[in-house]
Amino acid sequence: MSDDTATTPDTQTPGNLSHDVHQRIGVLTRQLHDSLNGLGLTEKVKTWAGELPDAKSRLSYIARLTGEAAEKVLNNVDQAKLHHDHIAKETRRIGALIVQDPVAAVAKGHVMNFISDVEEASQEIDKNLTDIMMAQDFHDLTGQVIAKVVGLAASIEEQLIQLLIVTAPLDAASNRIAPEPTPAVQPPVTTALQPVLAGPAVNPESNPDVVKSQSEVDDLLASLGF
Amino acid sequence: MANELKFLVVDDFSTMRRIVRNLLKEIGYSEADEAEDGVIALHKLRNSNFDFVVSDINMPNMNGFQLLQEIKKDEKLKRIPVLMVTAEARKEDIVLAAQQGAAGYIVKPFTKATLEDKVNLILTKLGLK
Numbered sequence: 001m002s003d004d005t006a007t008t009p010d011t012q013t014p015g016n017l018s019h020d021v022h023q024r025i026g027v028l029t030r031q032l033h034d035s036l037n038g039l040g041l042t043e044k045v046k047t048w049a050g051e052l053p054d055a056k057s058r059l060s061y062i063a064r065l066t067g068e069a070a071e072k073v074l075n076n077v078d079q080a081k082l083h084h085d086h087i088a089k090e091t092r093r094i095g096a097l098i099v100q101d102p103v104a105a106v107a108k109g110h111v112m113n114f115i116s117d118v119e120e121a122s123q124e125i126d127k128n129l130t131d132i133m134m135a136q137d138f139h140d141l142t143g144q145v146i147a148k149v150v151g152l153a154a155s156i157e158e159q160l161i162q163l164l165i166v167t168a169p170l171d172a173a174s175n176r177i178a179p180e181p182t183p184a185v186q187p188p189v190t191t192a193l194q195p196v197l198a199g200p201a202v203n204p205e206s207n208p209d210v211v212k213s214q215s216e217v218d219d220l221l222a223s224l225g226f
Numbered sequence: 227m228a229n230e231l232k233f234l235v236v237d238d239f240s241t242m243r244r245i246v247r248n249l250l251k252e253i254g255y256s257e258a259d260e261a262e263d264g265v266i267a268l269h270k271l272r273n274s275n276f277d278f279v280v281s282d283i284n285m286p287n288m289n290g291f292q293l294l295q296e297i298k299k300d301e302k303l304k305r306i307p308v309l310m311v312t313a314e315a316r317k318e319d320i321v322l323a324a325q326q327g328a329a330g331y332i333v334k335p336f337t338k339a340t341l342e343d344k345v346n347l348i349l350t351k352l353g354l355k
Binding site for chain 2: 130133134136137138139140141143144197198199200201204209210211212213214217220221224226
């Protein structure tokens with residue numbers, strides 16, 4: 001960028017300053033436009049514009065999924081603790097009854113009732129533990145989504161660095177090494193056997209191409225004769 | 227007989243491998259091994275005897291579709307049922323999996339009941355249960 005438009009602040013009038021700023025912005029805009037074209041980035045920028053809202057909804061998806069998982073775990077821990085507290089309390093009560101009168105404790109059915117209680121509570125606690133385990137599946141789903149967002153951020157960073165190198169001021173440019181020509185971005189090789197994988201559907205309601213539930217998967221497979 | 231079946235759980239996320247293995251154990255199948263991608267899975271399949279594969283799709287090195295294709299190409303392995311358990315929810319992926327010979331398809335997140343239903347259904351169809 002030429003420096004001939006630069007003036008010292010104390011000699012500028014507000015009108016001159018405004019004109020100067022506009023001129024500089026114009027030069028920068030033209031330079032940015034030419035650089036984007038020169039690097040073949042125009043199309044890339046259009047793609048980013050489309051991908052950034054997608055990245056936003058992916059991050060919202062991660063926040064929702066991790067929140068739901070935490071909620072599910074805490075709810076199941078609360079329920080399991082209730083069952084556990086009940087069994088602990090009953091154990092103390094039955095223990096006291098047996099010490100007091102072992103024959104009566106059995107004869108009056110206290111022991112059998114307790115055994116039945118323990119079995120029931122154990123089943124409920126087991127179910128809680130399974131649900132807590134299943135809640136950890138957010139790690140897989142969010143991991144895939146995070147990888148996609150990181151990929152987008154890395155791509156933008158890489159292209160912006162290229163842009164920065166090309167648009168560096170002339171004094172810096174005199175010291176710089178000529179940037180490698182940007183290789184044309186090769187789309188991943190796709191065949192019928194290896195489609196580009198989309199990962200978790202972050203917003204399935206608005207996408208008719210994805211299934212929204214396991215029953216839709218089953219219906220689709222059934223329609224194909226499976 | 228069915229409870230002695232040996233499963234191979236293929237997923238690049240260790241959390242998911244543990245979840246699937248634990249669920250299989252809960253529904254009565256305690257014989258299971260793990261692989262973190264298709265390449266490792268194929269190596270294990272060729273060097274040991276497995277009766278059932280539960281595989282993710284989106285994995286590095288060799289994805290689930292490629293693994294399925296390799297299994298179906300292999301005379302010794304092609305009869306092993308492959309149940310896809312994946313976050314890939316696009317209809318085209320489900321159709322492709324079916325066309326390539328997947329025995330079933332489960333979309334993540336899933337429940338214990340869903341896994342149990344699909345595994346039992348596949349084993350029943352194959353006369354292994």
